[in-house]
Amino acid sequence: MGAKAKQLDLRDIIGNYPDFPKPGIMFRDINPVFRRNDALNYIADEFHRLYGKAKIDAVAGIEARGFVTATALAMKLGTGVIMIRKAGKLPGKTIKKSYDIEYGSAIMELQHNALGKGKNILIADDLIATGGTAVAASQLIEEVGGKVVGFAFIIELTDLHGADRLRKMGYKVQSLVTYHGE
Numbered sequence: 001m002g003a004k005a006k007q008l009d010l011r012d013i014i015g016n017y018p019d020f021p022k023p024g025i026m027f028r029d030i031n032p033v034f035r036r037n038d039a040l041n042y043i044a045d046e047f048h049r050l051y052g053k054a055k056i057d058a059v060a061g062i063e064a065r066g067f068v069t070a071t072a073l074a075m076k077l078g079t080g081v082i083m084i085r086k087a088g089k090l091p092g093k094t095i096k097k098s099y100d101i102e103y104g105s106a107i108m109e110l111q112h113n114a115l116g117k118g119k120n121i122l123i124a125d126d127l128i129a130t131g132g133t134a135v136a137a138s139q140l141i142e143e144v145g146g147k148v149v150g151f152a153f154i155i156e157l158t159d160l161h162g163a164d165r166l167r168k169m170g171y172k173v174q175s176l177v178t179y180h181g182e
Helices: 037-051 065-077 132-143 162-168
Strands: 015-018 026-029 058-062 080-086 094-101 104-111 120-128 147-157 173-179
Touching: 037 065, 037 147, 037 173, 058 065, 058 132, 065 080, 065 120, 065 147, 094 132, 104 132, 120 132, 120 162, 132 147, 132 162, 147 162, 162 173
Parallel strands: 058 080, 058 120, 120 147, 147 173
Antiparallel strands: 015 026, 080 104, 094 104
């Protein structure tokens, strides 16, 4: 683990691409953040500050950028990582959950033996928008007997209300950077 990270403004590092992947969309690019060790340490330190007192048995990362976030958090929290992946990417017996996306639906899956019953799981991803993927991830964790302790997102797009949706479901949600209509 690196030294304690100094205070950073992740907004200064996150890339912004107007009209990507289509006109009217402002794409928030987390890749510049992941390329910087000081930013990764900052993220891990901040989420440790927010969740460090909770009993967490593992951090579940949502494919694909959530894997990076989950790994940084797990190393700081002293736990392992569970991968929630797109359908067809995990070997062995899996459970699947369909969820709605902008133009249809998608399927996420989890290995049926990824965690034990009653295990406390923190779910991590780079960004929360409408919340469909995060809800599916929580359902997968709970279906195999886990308890979702909360969610850790680097970026929250508040005008899409995904984090609000999770909070209304009773989940704790922490985001390090919020954008509203920007």
